[in-house]
Amino acid sequence: MKRPNILFIMADQMAAPLLPIHDPASPIKMPNLLGLAEAGVVFDSAYCNSPLCAPSRFTLVSGQLPSKIGAYDNAADFPGDVPTYAHYLRRMGYRTALSGKMHFCGPDQLHGYEERLTSDIYPADYGWAVNWDEPDVRASWYHNMSSVLQAGPCVRTNQLDFDEEVVFKARQYLYDHVRMSPEQPFCLTVSMTHPHDPYTIPEEFWNLYEDVEIPLPRHTLDQAEQDPHSQRLLKVIDLWDKPLPEDKIRDARRAYFGACSYIDSNIGKLLKTLEDCGLAEDTIIVFSGDHGDMLGERGLWYKMHWFEMAARVPFVVHAPGRFAAHxxxxxxxxMDLLPTLVELAGGTVEADLALDGRSLLPHLQGEGGHDEVLGEYMAEGTDSPLMMIRRGQWKFIYSEKDPLLLFDLANDPRELENLAAAAEHQELLAALLAEARARWDMPAIHQATLASQRRRRFVAEALTRGKLKSWDHQPMVDASQQYMRNHIDLDDLERRARYPQP
Structure with missing residues (x-):
């Protein structure tokens, strides 16, 4: 039996709780994603394992927790000897390709992908390393609120330039596949950067929400009422003592909704290409993201915390010929993606290689499965590790420095009541705290984080001196093999380039 093709589509900073696949009252217009969800398996409680781009993505591709692979922040070095799903599938005979963002830092910019069709939108060096040695210094590259204060429609942006290339190159890859190597299965990852801030989108998508009531955040907290990590984040994003105008909050959310619709339109383009190329039946489609966006909820923006808006991600598997919709x-x-993709491709994970993720195949088959998420955060806004356990109805947020947080998401989905001090939950709290301390050697993780930061800051400064040698991925194009060339027979070229062939 031919192994299935795999198309993995990623969005960046897409908050699952707001999406119409999870909230029927959502004003966000995403008909293509809704179509995938209606015929697919929808995970209503899927999370990232670190609410920041690079640590989340390193964990996603490797199936290992951030502390195991040194994924501390957005300038962490991702070691080239860490196996990824691309390595696994490539060994199994798949063509593996990445079009778009994965925020790999360090000299290895492939990590098992046979091809990267574009460069990355973010730098590959160590310039964004966090500095716990100076926790009160606000780095110049931190988020600020310009994304909100300048929110509105646009004609063009850096991010639009990127995503247009990402989708174009991905579609071209599918055309090339069906013309040149249709017998070999592929795993194509298409990773776009929207709806990540800045909150601006072309009028075509801005105007989709012209007559739509844009909801403001449901619940905001005064900064004095915030937990200590949230207070640090307000300073990280330069929002401390700087209230935002309500009209700009609404504009930012409207642009974000438009950016979600933009992602959906690109999903539609990819689905049409699969159909046009006769690949739809044999291709498993996975849609997910790297983390969410607070979008003003609780008075917070962007990510970097374990609250639902920042940590929950969309996760849909569309393979109606294999799995009934549910x-x-x-x-x-x-983190569960690696073993899942390997099993979907007909393989097995290596028993003697490190792996924290667990296969979702039992869930896909409707047979139940695990109900647990572990999370780790060691990046900006912290000066000590901030961990999370999500199991059953509970979410436990653990730090040795900050007060503990405990939420009952079944009865308090908006996380308004911290139950850590409630007398009736002390036994549960003690058990979770004991589990966390047994699971994580916090002093060791703290010291490893500090040591990594210091090494990378030193190296980053040294590499700014003298001649620059960039680690950023440079996609190579052999123009001698493109279009019409005198060493290629014209009739043969036209025949091979046409699909379907006459």
């Missing part, structure tokens, strides 16, 4: 309520994470 919804999964148990909590899972993007």
């Amino acid at each position: 919804r999964v309520s148990q909590s899972v994470s993007t």
Whole structure:
């Protein structure tokens, strides 16, 4: 039996709780994603394992927790000897390709992908390393609120330039596949950067929400009422003592909704290409993201915390010929992707290689499965590790420095009541705290994080001196093999380039 093709589509900073696949009252217009969800398996409680781009993505591709692979922040070095799903599938005979963002830092910019069709939108060097030695210094590259204060429609942006190339190159890859190597299965990852801030989108998508009531955040907290990590984040994003105008909050959310619709339009383009190329029947489609966006909820923006808006991600598997459409309520994470893709491709994970993720195949088959997410965060806004356990109805947020947080998401889905001090939950709290301390050697993780930061800051400064040698991926194009060339027979070229062939 021919192994299935795999198309993995990623969005960046897409908050699952707001999406119409999870909230029927959502004003966000995403008909293509809704179509995938209606015929697919929808995970209603899927999470990232670190609410920041690079740590989340390193964990997603490797199936290992951030502390195991040194994924501390957005300038962490991702070691080239860490196996990824691309390595696994490539060994199994798949063509593996990445079009778009994966925020790999360090000299290895492939990590098992046979091809990267574009460069990355973010730098590959160590310039964004966090500095716990100076926790009160706000780095110049931190987020600020310009994304909100300048929110509105646009004609063109850096991010639009990127995503247009990402989708074009991905579609071209599919055309080339069906013309040149249709017998070999592929795993194509298409990773776009929207709806990540800045909150601006072309009028075509801005105007989709012209007559739509844009909801403001449901619940905001005064900065004095915030937990200590949230207070640090307000300073990281330069929002401390700087209230935002309500009209700009609404504009930012409207642009974000438009950016979600833009992602959906690109999903539609990819689905049409699969159909046009006769690949739809044999291709498993996975849609997910790297983390969410607070979008003003609780008075917070962007990510970097364990609250639902920042940590929950969309996760849909569309393979109607293999799995009946249904919804999964148990909590899972993007760390589970590697073993899942390997099993979907007909392989097995190596027993003697490190792996924290667990296969979602039982969930896909409607047979139940695990109900647990572990999370780790060691990046900006912290000066000590901030961990999370999500299981059953509970979410436990653990730090040795900050007060503990405990939420009952079944009865308090908006996380308004911290139950850590409630007398009736002390036994549960003690058990979770004991589990966390047994699971994580916090002093060791703290010291490893500090040591990594110091090494990378030193190296980053040294590499700014003298001649620059960039690690950023440079996609190579052999123009001698493009279009019409005198060393290629014209009739043969035209025949091979036409699909379907006459």
